[in-house]
Amino acid sequence: MKSSSNISALKLCFFAVAMFGFGYALVPLYDVLCDITGLNGKSDNVTQQQQANFEVDESRTITVEFITTLNQGMSWDFEPETTKMQVHPGKSYQASFFVKNKTNRSIVGQAIPSVAPFSAANHFIKTECFCFNNQLLEAGQSLEMPVVFVINPALPKHVKTVTLSYTYFDVSNTVNKSINNIDNT
């Protein structure tokens, strides 16, 4: 009886360890799910060939809005040049954003994009973007940053407005400690 108890205990321990692993497996699973569904506005970066395949749909006009946010009271100016654009699906457009470091020390920022509504996220394609790059701005330095994007004509019919939001995070600490693993572009 003693040895059968030990075997049960061993099996159950293995089960517990496997479930600990499953907890970590939820991270890539979640990313895959977000990619498939466009959840959280995670949009695709797409190759040139795919873009060439798009036919311009002049009959449809989509409003694209730009929103900027600074995380946790970061002392930068961060604004879109234009807050709204009227675009046709399939055609390439450029929008630009303005950033300025208002402080007297250099700061490394990192912009994270998000697209709303979720059903549009997979159809909003950025061919050139400053997202996910570490951007160093010296004290008082300012910069103009372009985004080139195209909307996939397969965008669901009910979507009339797409919002592209950028959030700038201050990652100076992480970068300075040189333990960053955030350059994942």
Place this chain on the structure above:
Amino acid sequence: MSTTAADEHHPSGIMRWVTTTNHKDIGTLYLWFSFIMFFIGGIMALIIRTELFQPGIQFVDPQFFNSMTTMHAIIMIFGVVMPAFTGLANWLIPMMIGGTDMALPRMNNWSFWILPFAFTMMLSTLFMDGGGPAGGWTLYPPLSLQTGDALPFVIFSIHFMGMSSIMGAINVVATILNMRAPGMTLMKMPLFVWTWLITAYLLIAVMPVLAGGVTMLLTDKFFGTSFFNAAGGGDPVLFQHIFWFFGHPEVYILILPSFGVVSSIIPTFARKPLFGYSSMVYATASIAFLSFIVWAHHMFTVGMPLAGELFFMFATMLIAVPTGVKVFNWICTMWRGAMTFETPMLFSIAFIILFTIGGFSGLMLAITPADFQYHDTYFVVAHFHYVLVPGSIFAIIAAVYYWLPKWTGHMYSEFWGKTHFWLSTIFVNVTFFPMHFVGLAGMPRRIPDYALQFSDYNQIATIGAFGFGFSQLIFLGLVIATIRGGATATDRVWEDAHGLEWTLSSPPPYHSFTTPPNVEDEWNWFTREHYETVKTRS
């Protein structure tokens, strides 16, 4: 079977408790630990209610208030309800299945003795720079990552609590699968054993997921990972998914053993066999299965696709079916029974009624469009307190009254037991019922201050909370008095108590069954003939 001194060759004094591998000693340790934590968590609840007696900031600063709500939850869940159920499992499972002891006695000792250290560490965070954890027991990042020095201590103590309950669960499963007396087939096991078997599997499945989630918080904070850090491409919502993948099975971990307790008590005092034994087993298993696929109903408002919201809404509502089966079975057990109303029965009946109220408010919360209104309000607070206080806690109290004469060999005072019952039942409703109203009117949870129009109901709730808190002192006094003396309990204790534990002496011998008991005799009580004889007797 009599207890002789030769049976009990164990060290005396404090070393008896430190080194014990006996399931009864460890059960006692778990139950006392839980009892002590119940008062510590209760004092925190009273601090919360004192501050909320009036609008405005009166007694404590908001940061401390928030750490009180956070700690109250962690202590009541991990320090009170879970250890109390593990204590009951230790005491009862070997006796109920006709075994000698738990299958893995040394691991049993270890799994208990981790707990006092874990909770000392948890409570010590209150004295650290930046105070204790104050971001809610759900530890959502990024807020929880702003905790001061306390964060790593909180995370490590959660690791310890997790290890303790995983070891306890492994022990329960190994005991049930290997230590049953000959003739004790799975479908003859008492429901308390069944519900604990399923609970133990839930624990082994989800506690490691929580451990993984909080470890990710730890590495995000101190080692530069970006699991939940948006700046690094992570996502804070991912934590909510991981947390509630643990969290929803956890709420069934907190309630399933109480279903087992109530299923043991109701037949005794209704003097009828449990109605629908096998449907009870299947209902418990269905609830456990469904608990894994409903977690996102805790996060309807984070922005999910419509299909997801619908799936989680309907899956959640489906849980009402097996739960309803249980409630109807308990009612059918009482139907036309020869009922008497001793204290354990009173607590069990109150459990059925009040738990069902909590279940109904849960159904309201499951409706996605309505949940946008209820989310993070006092309505949610009312809901989960109805299922946890008159649910889990009442079942634990009922279990203590029911089995205490068996454990100690003394009867408790029925007068004080009933006084305790009526005060608890009245005050628990005075405390938590008004929370439904302020919640529906829009009072958010986890705030130290509130709009003036909520004052009246908050004052009523505070009065109820103090009444409920002080009523528990009666329980404490009564338990101590019963351990020390009182009328001698018979072996059977209750007129119609059935199950192998009642065939042992009161108090039972140190090692439960040294010779295999006769399972058939006890099982045959579940047949119709017995019911007929009882009916003619009454």
